[in-house]
Amino acid sequence: MKITKTKMASLGFQHVLAMYAGAVIVPLIVGAGIGLSNAQLTYLIAIDILMCGVASILQVWKNKFTGIGLPVVLGCSFTAVAPIIEIGNHYGITSVYGAIIVSGLIVVLIAKFFSKLIKFFPPVVTGSVVTIIGITLIPVAMKDLAGGDGSADFGSMTNLALGFGTLMIILLIFRFGKGFIQAIAILLGILLGTGVAYFMGMVDLSPVAESTWFHLPTPFHFGTPEFHLVPILTMTLVAIVSLVESTGVYFALGDICDKKLEDKDLEKGYRAEGVAIILGGIFNSFPYTTFSQNVGLIQLSGVRTKNVIYTAGVMLILLGLVPKIGALTLVIPKAVLGGATVAMFGMVIAYGIKMLSNVDFSKQENLLVVACSIGLGLGVTVVPEIFAAVPSGLQILTESGIVIGSLTAIILNIIFNFRKNKQEALASSDKVA
Template identity: 55%
Template sequence: MNLKVLSLGAQHVMAMYAGAILVPLLVGRALNLTSNQLIYLVAIDLLTCGIATLLQAWKNKYFGIGLPVVLGASFVALSPMIAIGTRYGIPSIYGSIIVAGLFLFLFARYLGKLVRFFPPVVTGTVVVVIGLSLIPSGVKNMAGGTGNQEFGSLDNLLISISVIAFILVINRFFKGYVRSLAVLLGIIVGTALSAMMGKVDFQEVLEASWFQIPQPFYFGAPSFEIGPILTMLIVGLVIVVESTGVFLNLGQICNRPVTQDDLIRGYRAEGLAITLGGVFNAFPYNTCAQNIGLVQLSQNKSTNVVVAAGSILVFLGLVPKIAALVTIIPAPVLGGATVVLFGMVVTSGIRMLSLVDYTNQNNALIIACSISLGLGATIVPDLFSELPPSLRMLVSDGVITGSLTAILMNLFFNFRTILAPSSIQHEEDEKDMFEEKRVKGL
């Protein structure tokens, strides 16, 4: 592996690194993990991101799409994981992830047919609900994090607003690769500012070991509950829809038509990656859309580059001291960065919804009801408290409530259209149009 390939791989790691570290930090802190547990969670996430990337790059008869894709922890799973962990315990999170991963792997051949049930009116609504449900946690971190004695202090607000301002400056005055690193650079600058203000403790970094062997079921043997499993299956299907768009778009960029068999192998690789995340107590994984822009910028379409990126991630995941560096990021820094990221998630959903046919009033109703119920379940978590436990799990989380509402309402209003053969091509054209617009925007 020559220096050029290694440096291009490192660029891919940098582009997805902010998202890769933020998911474990947010989940770990929401579930009140200890410092050692949080360090393990970040390290194993980086390791499994790398393995998942290598699985997709390794095109063979059974799995791997063989395109220059990089996989990272899915933000779609963030809120459901926290909800499951809070209600059922951490082992239940990983039981549901394992089942979802195995489902995607075993039924990959049929998933392409399920994609028609997720047109832009559904996927756009789901993405908007995801972003809206995550924003409150980002805002709380801006103030210092729930339970912080200095919650809302001027120091915390100064740090978080400085991070946002730095990210905006990078986006205003830089382009291309530097702009793609804006959030990561904002986190670095914000942490440095916090250190100068005496708000960063490096003791955990000094005490962390230099090498760690991955440990299956680190948080205990997985448990299998029907509510969490159904929730994570929905998450898995949403991930497949997202990844399908990325696969098709990358195929166009690389001048390589993506066949049905390619998609099946891609779905299987993601199923394997998600199962791996469950076994090693990490996360569900999907393809990182931000890395598409990097492929276009570098014009290097070789899978060798993402193999290098995957190898770098595996190395980082084996070194807990690097993971410990991530865990010292103060809550206000995390808040400033995630408010921007989660806001961009909402924006991405709005772009998807721009493809919806609003001459059909039913589509407007689907969006209105889904977002209202999804946001309502987030703001008023006790809304469904009297329902049976297994059913309550499905609707107590805003993301799942909004997703289920969008899916079921779309079926109710558009059932005949969904099953019509002509609709399949129409939906593919919509997805291609959206992906083309998104890449041009990058």
């Protein structure tokens, strides 16, 4: 089927809509978590949208150095939300971007080796990590649903009605909508929820009026980056976890596009993500990773051409150059945002559980890996003060449920499974001999 320019534009815009909600929610959560002003938030959202387009084009464009060469869309990583907020509050926003830049450089350097080390990240590890990510983000969503942490009307019936009403709208759209409408249920829920809030007098349009129509991105907008060891280690771990998540997306797209991926393909894909992370740090946006919701959109539409993603990337860049569009997202009430993120973060948990369904739980070792990693991840999230006596330089690691849970899963898998499988393989070869 020949795709006309009009159809190409429609298909590209469809991908933009499918990922737009996820792309703007991360800067909204991070900005609120580290206390950015409306002006700073407007820039953060605009540059994030723009960099999503740049990162996607960089990944789709396959060359000798970078690019997986598949119709993949990149967006800001949800894995980075909690660590960025913690680093920003402990070390300052300039340390956030110093850590992001260094982590991107590390990803570029390890891409070749990481493409051969995927055996250390079986479903028991990746499934546990993704589940932990979702679990640690749910408290953020629930606080927003109630009106925002520290707000005067926290937990009011108005906020609860608006938050749960938004969640109900999303569920109804997903239940009765089909195809593309179902794919953008989150975005439609946010739009309808904000519309209801407007008639309730809960929408402030002043950020839109105060923002400019056009703004060029500026390197190091929030100041010269600072480099501290603990934030760098934290963001490097986040980047590695994102690579593990992206690997699953790469193979899913490879199946959809009937393309068998080799180590070299993975290496270029990882390296492209590393470059995208570096650019995110330079222009003060975020680490970038693959967006799985766009994979589902490719399956639904049946259109697998890379030109559609190129079109979507250009659209994202143009949208990012207009701050007023980014400022529109600032009018979304916290309760509406919370209702939407309950569904989104809950889906992260569900996806993690789905990944764990491929694990052989007849082995006690796998049960212990999942039990201890998720248990510690959730425990630290609920009771972060447990490590109050730990030296301050390490607290940013111990206070993050994502980091503690992820490290636990990786280490326990090596102890229980990797070494055991290696020993079994050696024993089997000795018997054959």
